[in-house]
Amino acid sequence: MKPFHPTPKTLMGPGPSDVPPRILEAMARPTVGHLDPQFITLMDQIKSLLRYAFQSKNPLTFPVSAPGSAGMETCFVNLIEPGDTVVVCVNGVFGGRMVENVTRAGGTAVVVSDEWGKPVDPQKVEDTLKAHPESKILAFVHAETSTGVLSDAKTLCSLARAHDVLSIVDAVTSLGGVPVKVDEWGVDAIYSGTQKCLSVPPGLSPISFGERAIAAIEARVSPVQSWFLDLSLVMNYWQGDGGRSYHHTAPINAMYALHEGLLMLHEEGLAAAFYRHQSQHENLRDGLEDLGFSFLVEPDYRLPQLNTVRLPEHVKDEAAIRKSLLEKHDLEIGAGLGALAGKVWRIGLMGASACPKNVEKCLGALKEELG
């Protein structure tokens, strides 16, 4: 066995996205202790930069020391107590995963289903909340990575408020790519990932909890089932006044990378980043349509950062083409999941991957492969 020197790939799948050299370099800086004052300063800056990204003043905003699925679990296990009812909107893989989380935390999931490729229907959600006045939480996916659909988080969160339930929002694929307005929308708990529109290697899950969510945690009668994800403990490490208390050892170098990625987002500015994702999406869309692809998702709910397209009819062996793209063109795109497997591709324009060079490369390679 030898040191691993990967052949670099252009990452245009559903994540990870291309990681800029600046972020990789930051990750390789010398490891310091997790209680070193230098690192504590870094943690404070990360919290502050995440608040910028989430458009929130929430003090309880920090990255969970594990990938997005652990951020999801952090939200569910801290807010659910056995017997709680949770309305979960399912319009793709990640809504389904939420249901798993609810059940395993001892809650009862009331599912609001929408077709894969459609956004969550606020009317159905309202009807369900009315029919289930015992509900404690409404959970939904803002940007479904399995389909490329954007749901109307503002409306859904206002329904949660109107029915006095807490909202849990999956922003894994939305953060940094389209607006995520935690305070304006009244989101109670939200989680994201680093490897999508932040263009940071995977491994951390930024979360933010508002006052109502914290009050629910403080009012718990049963302990959180996970020790590792128990916010009442993790909080003391991330925001202890006059000294952090040790909880677990943070992934130090991953934090360096997240800090650098958030700094780059701050330098560019949210509005510019959203515009870049949208304009590159439009270029890619035009090119894909010219090649005979059609979009799964209606324009109003289409994620610029994740383009889910039906294959042209003459394409028979889609897996072979993806393989050829990866091997001959060093270009990764995503396959369809579940019922969409073999029928669609998911082409990501996330973070640094949302650039003219990538759009051009992708269209050029597809033209060649599709003949």
Place this chain on the structure above:
Amino acid sequence: MKPFHPTPKTLMGPGPSDVPPRILEAMARPTVGHLDPQFITLMDQIKSLLRYAFQSKNPLTFPVSAPGSAGMETCFVNLIEPGDTVVVCVNGVFGGRMVENVTRAGGTAVVVSDEWGKPVDPQKVEDTLKAHPESKILAFVHAETSTGVLSDAKTLCSLARAHDVLSIVDAVTSLGGVPVKVDEWGVDAIYSGTQKCLSVPPGLSPISFGERAIAAIEARVSPVQSWFLDLSLVMNYWQGDGGRSYHHTAPINAMYALHEGLLMLHEEGLAAAFYRHQSQHENLRDGLEDLGFSFLVEPDYRLPQLNTVRLPEHVKDEAAIRKSLLEKHDLEIGAGLGALAGKVWRIGLMGASACPKNVEKCLGALKEELG
């Protein structure tokens, strides 16, 4: 806010340890997709190298995508079902954390207590297993990071076998520093960390499960409470035959670093690595004793990689000295925890930190600071 350029420190605390430039460089290689065949090959090599480190043939050997505490939780939540009795040996902080894990997983913990600084007493364990024939699991910490004590894992695991209970072993601080013989000792489930004697940045937790542990997972009647840590799901990603199925996005660049660190351990060889830790410990020990320090732990149970020493009597403000070591000498050592706070220091010689240069630096700085 600006890019973070930490002042490098010599890391001689209880972890993280010094990370060699070779590992940092590996971590900064281009991120590829988590389903890219190149990455799958890397995963296979990591599993194989971990088997070498654990001295095991266990097929189910891989790094959990989160720090050591999550590795601990993986062992407990997968093996415990509500109502199970678990004998937990507590002789420091991490045994206490195991009790938390048992309780939160719905189990009943029967605690075998030993004084902080003493090893787990096999006689007490045997008596407890006899008194609690309903026990399903025996859990203990091989190398207590809070005290620097090594317990007799071989004897404890043979007691577990004799009483037909499963063993869960915490090898966070032992792996790579002292022998950890999973197969020879008959360990059923074991977890470790990357940031101790492997000298890899924190963020992953290598685990290994034997046949008996896997049978217990397969025989479960209730689902594992954690979705993220459910081995029946994670296994399909790490060892699916004929294609891995997506579970979560692995921390790709952290895997590069782990691979490189394990490769370095393999190149050096386990025996040489253990000898290096032991011989550097002896050099440090002699110097510390000359300076008036005395060891908390008896020689037979002393961890070479973690030297817990009582302070010389004339030392009044130990925190000020640690601060000065960190700021003036760029040297990090560890404070005492719990009842030992203010009374001991924990000086690590873990992984790359176990070298003559560090021993010399530490002794020189202490001589200067203690006057």
